[in-house]
Amino acid sequence: MQKSECHRDVQLRNRVTDNCDQRTSSSAQIKQRTIVQQRKSSSSTSSPESARKLHPRPSDKLNPKTVNPFGEQSRAPSAFAAVYSKGGVPCRLVHGSVKHRLQWECPPEKLPFDPLLITLAEGLRETKHPYTFVSKEGFRELLLVTGALEKAVPLLPRLIPVLKAALVHLDDEVFERGLNALVQLSVVVGPSLNDHLKHLLTSLSRRLRDKKFKEPITTALQKLEQHGGSGSLIIIKSKIPTYCSIYC
Numbered sequence: 170m171q172k173s174e175c176h177r178d179v180q181l182r183n184r185v186t187d188n189c190d191q192r193t194s195s196s197a198q199i200k201q202r203t204i205v206q207q208r209k210s211s212s213s214t215s216s217p218e219s220a221r222k223l224h225p226r227p228s229d230k231l232n233p234k235t236v237n238p239f240g241e242q243s244r245a246p247s248a249f250a251a252v253y254s255k256g257g258v259p260c261r262l263v264h265g266s267v268k269h270r271l272q273w274e275c276p277p278e279k280l281p282f283d284p285l286l287i288t289l290a291e292g293l294r295e296t297k298h299p300y301t302f303v304s305k306e307g308f309r310e311l312l313l314v315t316g317a318l319e320k321a322v323p324l325l326p327r328l329i330p331v332l333k334a335a336l337v338h339l340d341d342e343v344f345e346r347g348l349n350a351l352v353q354l355s356v357v358v359g360p361s362l363n364d365h366l367k368h369l370l371t372s373l374s375r376r377l378r379d380k381k382f383k384e385p386i387t388t389a390l391q392k393l394e395q396h397g398g399s400g401s402l403i404i405i406k407s408k409i410p411t412y413c414s415i416y417c
Contacts, residue, residue: 249292250300258288260307262299271306278314286311286324290331293346294338305346312357321354322361328354329365336372344376345385352389355396363400366393370408377409391415 252258259274273280289311292304312321321328332354335347351369355362373390376382390412394401405412 247291247295247300249288249295249304250297252288253292253300253303258285258292258303258307260303262303269302269306271303271310273310276314277311278316280311282311282317282320283324286321287327287331290328290335290350293332293335293350294343296340296343301342301346305350308350309353312353317357318359322358325358325361325365329368333369333372336369336376344382348373348385348389352392355393359396360398360400362393363397363404366397366401366404367408370405374409377411387412 249258259280260271261274263270263272286308289304289308292300293308295301295304311317332347332351335343335350338344338347373386377386390405390409394405394415397404402414
C-alpha cells in the first residue's frame, strides 16, 4: 500500500514538473516572438521609405509615384488640375524669396485665348497650391496682353458661367478670386460685359449680406459701372437696388 502511494506521489510530482516546464517554454517562445516583432517594426520604421510614409514631403503630393491609391489623394483631380498636370497650361510657377511669379513657355500675347482663358477661369475654383496661384495670376496676365479685347469678347458666353461658378462657391477665397477676375475682365471688354451682368449680380447681391464682403463688392460694382457705362448702371440697379452710382 505504501509503495503504491509513493508511486502516485512521484507521478503527481512529475506531472507538476512537466506543466511548469511547458509554461516556462511557452512563455519563452512568446517573449522571443515579441522581440523579433519589435526588431522588425524598428527596422521598417527606420527605413527611408517608411520615413517618407510617416512624414511625406510637400513635393510628394504632386508626384504620381508617391500617391497612395487608397488615400485621400486618390480622388479624381479637378478639370484644371488634370489639364495642368498634362502641360495644358503653358506656364510654370517660379518660387521667389518674397513672392511667386509665372514663367510662360512663350510670350502670352502669342497664346490663343481659346481655351486657355476659360481653363484658367475654371482654375479659380481650386483650393490647393499651386493651382490657386497659377489660375488667378495666369488669368490676370493673359488679359493684359495686346489684343486681349478682340480675343476675350467672343469667349464671353462660355466664360461667364465659369466665373459665376466661382462667385457662388462656398469658399471665401474662391469667391474673392472670382470677384477680382470679373473686375479684370470688365476692364478689358468694357460694355461688352453688360449683356452678361445679370447672370452674375445675383450671387454678388447675396454676398453683400456678409459684412466682410460689403466693401470689396461695392468697389467691384463701381468698377463694373465705370467700364460698362450707363447701360451697366441700369442692370446693376435692377439686381441691387441699394447700389449708389459713382456719379451721384
